[in-house]
Amino acid sequence: xxxxxxxxxxxxxxxxxxxxxxxxxxxxxxxxxxxxxxxxxxxxxxxxxxxxxxxxxxxxxxxxxxxxxxxxxxxxxxxxxxxxxxxxxxxxxxxxxxxxxxxxxxxxxxxxxxxxxxxxxxxxxxxxxxxxxxxxxxxxxxxxxxxxxxxxxxxxxxxxxxxxxxxxxxxxxxxxxxxxxxxxxxxxxxxxxxxxx
Numbered sequence: 001x002x003x004x005x006x007x008x009x010x011x012x013x014x015x016x017x018x019x020x021x022x023x024x025x026x027x028x029x030x031x032x033x034x035x036x037x038x039x040x041x042x043x044x045x046x047x048x049x050x051x052x053x054x055x056x057x058x059x060x061x062x063x064x065x066x067x068x069x070x071x072x073x074x075x076x077x078x079x080x081x082x083x084x085x086x087x088x089x090x091x092x093x094x095x096x097x098x099x100x101x102x103x104x105x106x107x108x109x110x111x112x113x114x115x116x117x118x119x120x121x122x123x124x125x126x127x128x129x130x131x132x133x134x135x136x137x138x139x140x141x142x143x144x145x146x147x148x149x150x151x152x153x154x155x156x157x158x159x160x161x162x163x164x165x166x167x168x169x170x171x172x173x174x175x176x177x178x179x180x181x182x183x184x185x186x187x188x189x190x191x192x193x194x195x196x197x
Contacts, residue, residue, distance in 0.1 A: 007099075011044065011075075014103040018111055028052030032060055035067045041117030042110055045093075047076035047084055058091040071113050075099060075106075158185050 008024045015022055023038065025031035028049060035043075043061065047054040054074055061067050074088040077099040085096040095109060161182045 007046065011106075014106055015110060018107065018114060020114060028054075028057035028060070031057050032064075035061050035064055035070070040067070040070050042113035043070055043072045044106075044110070045072055045074055047074055047088070055087055055091050058088070058093060062092045071095075071116075073097060073109060075101060154185065154189055158182070158189065161185060 005026075008026075012022055012024070020041070023034050023040075025034055028051065031043070031045070034040075045054040045057055049057070052060075054076070058072050058074075061070065061072065071094040072088075072092060073095040074084070074093050075097050076084055088096045094113075097106060097109070161178060164178050
């Protein structure tokens, strides 16, 4: 945001190699309207503006939920030693660059914030994807109940097979069949226990 067309044209020329969509605002009101309509990686604000200055604009921007975390860099031609840098940091700016500025410095600082913006967007996207893949609390609760019910039934089968094994001690063939079932249930119990852990 800058009220001087020549400053906006110069900034656009400096930032064009970054191949990003650039928005220009000539007042604090224009800047706030843009903040409501678009997502930004970084905002460059001139401190000295007619009407609402850069500090007021930054304060208003930081009040918007969707813009609260957008980094703000102040660009200004105020004299060194003034409290402009301190005031800029106090309203939430992340950096302060005095005019005339080095184009390479401005471009590299903006590039860092663009890269952070991209990585944050990618992180949000992957987080959403993971949350879609992972079961929610209700599904986990249902699964835990189902596993608990299965464990109870498996325990009951195991107990009944033990009773059956004791009662068929006279019949060698039946006892072998029951022992095979006991072994099978024991394997199922071991597999189930490994899944539950």
